[in-house]
Amino acid sequence: SQTIHQWPATLVQPVGSPLSLECTVEGTSNPNLYWYRQAAGRGLQLLFYSVGIGQISSEVPQNLSASRPQDRQFILSSKKLLLSDSGFYLCAWSGQGGFQPQHFGDGTRLSIL
Amino acid sequence: QQPVQSPQAVILREGEDAVINCSSSKALYSVHWYRQKHGEAPVFLMILLKGGEQKGHDKISASFNEKKQQSSLYLTASQLSYSGTYFCGTDPNAGGTSYGKLTFGQGTILTVHP
Numbered sequence: 590s591q592t593i594h595q596w597p598a599t600l601v602q603p604v605g606s607p608l609s610l611e612c613t614v615e616g617t618s619n620p621n622l623y624w625y626r627q628a629a630g631r632g633l634q635l636l637f638y639s640v641g642i643g644q645i646s647s648e649v650p651q652n653l654s655a656s657r658p659q660d661r662q663f664i665l666s667s668k669k670l671l672l673s674d675s676g677f678y679l680c681a682w683s684g685q686g687g688f689q690p691q692h693f694g695d696g697t698r699l700s701i702l
Numbered sequence: 703q704q705p706v707q708s709p710q711a712v713i714l715r716e717g718e719d720a721v722i723n724c725s726s727s728k729a730l731y732s733v734h735w736y737r738q739k740h741g742e743a744p745v746f747l748m749i750l751l752k753g754g755e756q757k758g759h760d761k762i763s764a765s766f767n768e769k770k771q772q773s774s775l776y777l778t779a780s781q782l783s784y785s786g787t788y789f790c791g792t793d794p795n796a797g798g799t800s801y802g803k804l805t806f807g808q809g810t811i812l813t814v815h816p
Contacts, residue, residue: 621801621802623802631808631809632704632789632806632807632808632809633744633789633791633804633806634806635803635804635805635806638801638802638803640801646801648803679743679744683802687732687793687795687801687802688732688749688751688793689802690734690746690749691734691736691746691791691802691804692746693743693744693745694743695742695743696742696743
């Protein structure tokens, strides 16, 4: 069966520090991968999605970036974190093609001080 | 544009029914429904496609009204385990151009009491 791993579960970082969140998927190949951010009490905002290795599409201009160095690995990064980057970050995967359910990782709760 | 969910919150007693609506100002091709319990990741419930029939499993079902660009989620004979925040995610793209780029509503908080 397919599983998705996301780490760390919680992270406290100072303003201006770098960020690296990692997500890996097991049990499937060539998945679509997604990074979402969820502010407290709010909906899910799509940040990036990828349909293949090295292919990244950005949905929201910001100081975050994403990379997909391997088929089932998705990384969210920042060179300098802002206070507004605080939130709950979720990685998700789906099968290729349209109308596939998305399966979410357990998320990373990021607090910027 | 973000779809609008209504109501924002609903409180039920076990066994009661609820309807959650998701409306979009854009033409839709698919609507996804997810449930998220506090502090956890969202869990997929179902997908509805334009032109498709009503879907459901157990006592949770959903419909898609193309004319109104609206989907409704029906929870019947609610159980304590139904508590959580329900999100709809919408996609205006047909199968060949859909990469799963969903725009999510703001969520509906459902609380079921014994």
